[in-house]
Amino acid sequence: MEINSIYIIKRDTGVCMYHKDFTGSGFDPQLLSSFLVAMTSFFDEATRSLKSQARAFEGIDYTIVVEFGDWTLGAVSTTIDNQHVRNKLKRTVRKFEEQFAVLKWVELDLAVHTRFEQTVMNEFVRENILPETLIAVRPEWEHLTRRPDVISFLRLIPDICSIQDASSFLEVPVEIAMNLAAEALWEGVIIVTNPVKPDDIYQSTSLTPTEGALDHLSPEAARTLSELDGETPLSIAAERMRTEDLKRFLEDVAWLKERKMVELVSPSQAVVVRYSSALQILLKRLADIVGFVPIRKIFLKAREELVVHYPWLKFVTLEEGVDIDMRSSLLSATLRGSISPDAIDDGFRVFIQFITRMVKDLLGAKPVNKILFNTKNEIEQKFPSTVFHIEWESFLVRG
Amino acid sequence: MQQTRWSDTVPIFILGLGILLVFLFLPLAGFDNALSIVSLILTPLIAFMLGIFGLRIFGRGSEEREDQIQTLYLWLSIGLLMLSLSELATSIVKTIQSPLPIEVTVGLVQMPGLLLWGFGILQYLRSVNSALELLNSDRLWSVLLIGTTLATLFLVVINAVYNPLIGSIESIVMSPLVIGLVLFTSVTLGLVWIFRQGEFAKSLVLIFIGFFIYLIRTAQWALATSILGNPSNSLFALEAFMFFGAAFILARNLGNPSQ
Numbered sequence: 001m002e003i004n005s006i007y008i009i010k011r012d013t014g015v016c017m018y019h020k021d022f023t024g025s026g027f028d029p030q031l032l033s034s035f036l037v038a039m040t041s042f043f044d045e046a047t048r049s050l051k052s053q054a055r056a057f058e059g060i061d062y063t064i065v066v067e068f069g070d071w072t073l074g075a076v077s078t079t080i081d082n083q084h085v086r087n088k089l090k091r092t093v094r095k096f097e098e099q100f101a102v103l104k105w106v107e108l109d110l111a112v113h114t115r116f117e118q119t120v121m122n123e124f125v126r127e128n129i130l131p132e133t134l135i136a137v138r139p140e141w142e143h144l145t146r147r148p149d150v151i152s153f154l155r156l157i158p159d160i161c162s163i164q165d166a167s168s169f170l171e172v173p174v175e176i177a178m179n180l181a182a183e184a185l186w187e188g189v190i191i192v193t194n195p196v197k198p199d200d201i202y203q204s205t206s207l208t209p210t211e212g213a214l215d216h217l218s219p220e221a222a223r224t225l226s227e228l229d230g231e232t233p234l235s236i237a238a239e240r241m242r243t244e245d246l247k248r249f250l251e252d253v254a255w256l257k258e259r260k261m262v263e264l265v266s267p268s269q270a271v272v273v274r275y276s277s278a279l280q281i282l283l284k285r286l287a288d289i290v291g292f293v294p295i296r297k298i299f300l301k302a303r304e305e306l307v308v309h310y311p312w313l314k315f316v317t318l319e320e321g322v323d324i325d326m327r328s329s330l331l332s333a334t335l336r337g338s339i340s341p342d343a344i345d346d347g348f349r350v351f352i353q354f355i356t357r358m359v360k361d362l363l364g365a366k367p368v369n370k371i372l373f374n375t376k377n378e379i380e381q382k383f384p385s386t387v388f389h390i391e392w393e394s395f396l397v398r399g
Numbered sequence: 400m401q402q403t404r405w406s407d408t409v410p411i412f413i414l415g416l417g418i419l420l421v422f423l424f425l426p427l428a429g430f431d432n433a434l435s436i437v438s439l440i441l442t443p444l445i446a447f448m449l450g451i452f453g454l455r456i457f458g459r460g461s462e463e464r465e466d467q468i469q470t471l472y473l474w475l476s477i478g479l480l481m482l483s484l485s486e487l488a489t490s491i492v493k494t495i496q497s498p499l500p501i502e503v504t505v506g507l508v509q510m511p512g513l514l515l516w517g518f519g520i521l522q523y524l525r526s527v528n529s530a531l532e533l534l535n536s537d538r539l540w541s542v543l544l545i546g547t548t549l550a551t552l553f554l555v556v557i558n559a560v561y562n563p564l565i566g567s568i569e570s571i572v573m574s575p576l577v578i579g580l581v582l583f584t585s586v587t588l589g590l591v592w593i594f595r596q597g598e599f600a601k602s603l604v605l606i607f608i609g610f611f612i613y614l615i616r617t618a619q620w621a622l623a624t625s626i627l628g629n630p631s632n633s634l635f636a637l638e639a640f641m642f643f644g645a646a647f648i649l650a651r652n653l654g655n656p657s658q
Contacts, residue, residue, distance in 0.1 A: 288530040
């Protein structure tokens, strides 16, 4: 998990009103809260700014990300600082202020820790649990939790299994198993690892690693490192490397990931890569039939119509023929995570819908739907488990 | 990355050397007749094969259209194909030892044009098939190849049996033309059917009608004698050309917003 601990602090008093530590080695909440309040007010004084400007305090292997509410200040200690984490923190702070508004004026015991638990769990814990996530139960876990549902869940499942296995073992829907695992993770009684999947898109963080780091690197892992460009799913990278053993390749990537030499790209970047591959294949197939010129016209027309609602589409352009080119402004925004995955998903979906509707006038409904079907199959080769994150049905056209 | 190595061209050079040796050896050994037969067959055949070979390498991928060196090789291949036909004409004239019947001459002159049409249509068919994934592409090509060959032979036989007025040479030259046009017409009809609901079918319909009229015209030649140059026959050709022109105009505005 990338989050180590979370704190919500009252700004004018510097009292920590809520904290949760996921690692067991967090800072003393009261110590940290006084430090943060002191530092942020120092910044405000120093820059004579009315709006608080501090954003993060960095350690060697952690960053304390700070976001401000009206009367509270949220801080998470995290291993990565990106917009995605910030957005989650912002939402959490906003919800806290709504739920416990009265604390702004008076100090009361509102059982904040138990009542706010679910919100934090939804924002920070739940997203780490996927159906294919592996869970390992900690030894002596009975002493660590008192929740009856977690206890009965852990008693019944094997010590190491995936969520999917656990759900079929208990004969409950996967969703319920995921919720139970989130609670168990919250209690700190299980350790979760998300296996590296062929759909995942990784980027190398150390293209010029130090001498020492390279010594431990196997030749395969070193070659792997140069293939992970942040735009290629592992399935395709494996193909490019002509590796015969996909499992071995994924293990190499997991090994690199553990050593922080590669990292998963931001969710927005993953969405961009997935959708742009789909769009590229679709355009290529359409251009095979009607030629480049009409498809270019349709692409540009559809983009022109949508740019009002999705200004970032301006940065999706065509090179020669129908080759899609993402301008670096968009790519860096997605890498930083300053554009949300939902916005990208929404924009691309509408864009492809526009294109298929316009192409329908040219080709008729049936061929367009057949091409969509073929495109989906081709994407499924590249992104076997996330292919249906694209809403293919919404692209279909009616005759 | 493969390099450009002289050694890659060895098979072609061996073939060239082999032919050279045969041409030197046969007259020395006194096989003059054999030499003329070999040259009659080989010259058009080699030109045709190399032309096709060049087209296969350089005719694919429209993204390379801008590439001038690709274009050069493409034109060289097309030139080879055309030359192969003139060589074929030489061979035929040499074989029958008399001036060619006018239909055959005209037919041979027509062939390059029809070949170009054929390459266009079949390449497009391949592209559509790869986008829509309708049929397995190997199967499609074998079916087309076997189908056209059988149909051509069938037409030659039919002509020989039921229409003895037409010379066998004419029949052999004209039958592939007719069958080729039948193939183009049916492929375009198929494409029209696939895209029947869209704007795009409009230009295809015109091409289909063009092919169809031209087919009627050529079939008249192949099946009846002394119709060449009749006003009605020329009219068919004219109308067919008109339809192609109309198709160009429609295709030019493809993809423009409707209103």
